Amino acid sequence: MSGRLELWLFVLQRLSAMVLAPLVLIHLVTMIYAVQGGLSAAEILSRTQANAIWPVLYGLFIVAVAIHGAIGLRSILREMTPLRDKGAGAVAVAFCALVLILGYRAVGAIA
Amino acid sequence: MAAAGTEKLLKVDIWRGDDDGYYQSFTVPHETSQTILDVVTYIQRKLDATLSYRFACRVGMCGSCAMTVNGRPRWTCRTHVDSVAEDGYIKIDPLRNFPRVKDLAVDMTVFFDKWRDAKARFVPSEADLDGFAQVDPDSRERKEASAAIECIGCGICYAACDLVSWNPDYLGPAALNRAWTLVNDVRDADPNGHLKAVAGDAGCHACHSQQGCTSHCPKSLSPTASIAGLKRKSFAALLKGAL
Numbered sequence: 496m497s498g499r500l501e502l503w504l505f506v507l508q509r510l511s512a513m514v515l516a517p518l519v520l521i522h523l524v525t526m527i528y529a530v531q532g533g534l535s536a537a538e539i540l541s542r543t544q545a546n547a548i549w550p551v552l553y554g555l556f557i558v559a560v561a562i563h564g565a566i567g568l569r570s571i572l573r574e575m576t577p578l579r580d581k582g583a584g585a586v587a588v589a590f591c592a593l594v595l596i597l598g599y600r601a602v603g604a605i606a
Numbered sequence: 607m608a609a610a611g612t613e614k615l616l617k618v619d620i621w622r623g624d625d626d627g628y629y630q631s632f633t634v635p636h637e638t639s640q641t642i643l644d645v646v647t648y649i650q651r652k653l654d655a656t657l658s659y660r661f662a663c664r665v666g667m668c669g670s671c672a673m674t675v676n677g678r679p680r681w682t683c684r685t686h687v688d689s690v691a692e693d694g695y696i697k698i699d700p701l702r703n704f705p706r707v708k709d710l711a712v713d714m715t716v717f718f719d720k721w722r723d724a725k726a727r728f729v730p731s732e733a734d735l736d737g738f739a740q741v742d743p744d745s746r747e748r749k750e751a752s753a754a755i756e757c758i759g760c761g762i763c764y765a766a767c768d769l770v771s772w773n774p775d776y777l778g779p780a781a782l783n784r785a786w787t788l789v790n791d792v793r794d795a796d797p798n799g800h801l802k803a804v805a806g807d808a809g810c811h812a813c814h815s816q817q818g819c820t821s822h823c824p825k826s827l828s829p830t831a832s833i834a835g836l837k838r839k840s841f842a843a844l845l846k847g848a849l
Contacts, residue, residue, distance in 0.1 A: 501806040502844050505837065573807070574772040580807075 496569030504566050511563035518556045543605040550606035565591035616687065618645055619697045620657065622837045624645035624706040629697070630654070636694070642675050642682035645696065646710065659710035666824065673710050679765040681824040701765040717761050720777045721804060725803035725841050726784035731795035737841030739793045751790040752834045763819035763829050776806040779819035779829030782810050786832035789839055798848045801840045810836040 529539070543549040569587035572578045578586065614636035616764040619629040632649050641769050643661055650657040661671035667715045673682050675690050676697050690696065704712035721727075763779035770776050785804045789797050804810050819829040843849045 499805075499811075499844070499849060501811045502736055502849065504813045506844065507842055574769075 504569075507562055508566040508568065510558040511566075514555065514559040515563055518559065521552065528566065540605060550602050553602050553605070554599070558601065559594060561591045561594040561598065564594060611702045614694065616645065616691060617695050617822075618649065619695075620649065620710065622657075622709050624708060625704075627709075636687065640687045642672050642673070642680065642685045642687060642696065642698065646673075646682065646698065654733065657710070658708045667758060668697060669758035672701055672760040672762045672765070672824075674701055674765065678748060679762040679822050681760055681762065684824060701761055703765050703767065703770045704761065712761075714761055717764055717778065717780070718739045718759075721781045721784060723803070724777045724781040724786065725800055726781050726811070728788060728791065729794050729796040729799065731793065741792055745792075747790040747792055750835065751787045754787045754827055757783055758825060760824065762770060762822050762824060766818040766822040768816060768818060769812055773808065773812060776812050777804060777809050779813075779833065782813075782836060783827065783829040783832040786835050789836065798843055801836065801843050802849055804836055805840045810840065813837075824829070831848075 509574050529542070565587040569583045572583035572586055573580070576583075616634045616636050618634050620632065621627055622630045631758045632653050634645050634648050634653075635649060637644065643664065646657070646659050647661075650659065659671070659673070661683060663667040663670075664683045666681060669681070672679060674810055675682065675685060676679075676692060676695075678690075678770050679701055680690070682698075687696065698710060700706050700710050700712045704717065707713050721796045755778060759780060761780070763783075764770055767776075767779055770778050785800050788794050791797075794800070806812075813830070813833045815830055817828075817830045817833065820827070820831070823829065840849060
């Protein structure tokens with residue numbers, strides 16, 4: 496058991512959760528509010544590109560999701576599958592990288 | 607006991623053997639204020655002397671008579687038949703998550719080995735040699751320790767914990783709860799040593815806070831709260847560079 500690594504992962508997961516909580520709310524509320532009157536993709540893009548706050552918010556969102564999701568996935572894999580430390584860690588790192596790549600492609604598209 | 611012919615009877619299924627075993631059925635007269643331990647003792651003394659089980663004090667102090675009763679871990683000496691029997695039916699198994707020795711007796715070695723692995727023992731300091739330590743009963747540390755200190759080591763929390771069933775290395779609620787009392791003991795010379803022993807994927811950070819331990823603890827302790835406390839304290843110690 497690597498106590499310090501586990502401790503850091505615990506801290507990172509809690510901190511990323513604190514970042515995620517308000518961002519998820521902002522994401523949901525904004526989406527529901529913005530599409531009330533019916534919006535086209537072009538209109539959405541024109542709004543996200545008009546203000547730097549959206550790419551910044553979603554950039555932060557993706558970092559928090561990648562960290563939080565990967566650490567949680569690692570725990571689930573270790574408890575529920577035959578994968579142990581290294582295997583679960585490798586899958587978690589790959590998941591984190593995938594979320595970052597896909598996420599930043601999406602942010603690049605709306606920036 | 608009720609008059610002859612009208613007495614109520616209990617149907618009791620008891621696990622016999624080790625992992626490779628079977629349920630044996632018994633019929634036991636129902637008594638007023640009868641406990642599950644009374645039922646097991648009746649069977650062993652009157653119906654089948656080969657039944658193995660463990661008990662000592664019979665009054666909820668020693669923590670040796672825990673068994674699984676109708677699917678839940680319980681201290682059998684303080685569990686009334688009337689509170690758990692389902693239409694006069696009782697099913698008794700050995701505790702979950704422990705190696706089975708025979709019938710209702712389990713091997714508790716691994717449970718207590720984990721107390722050792724969690725360094726859940728008091729570390730005296732030189733200062734103790736100079737007399738009695740002064741501990742303010744209203745201090746936060748004393749209150750935290752007091753809330754967790756009445757553990758009788760019955761193993762019910764360990765049997766109730768899903769984490770233990772998923773990760774056999776997990777130290778378990780009782781050992782972590784004990785470590786928490788020591789972290790809060792101002793006389794203890796090595797609080798960071800306790801935190802170091804319990805921080806990690808087999809220690810307090812593995813806990814999902816499902817509270818199986820807390821909901822089953824016969825002493826109404828909350829190992830979940832103790833484990834959450836260990837997480838907080840180890841975080842603080844990490845920031846201070848003490849871990």
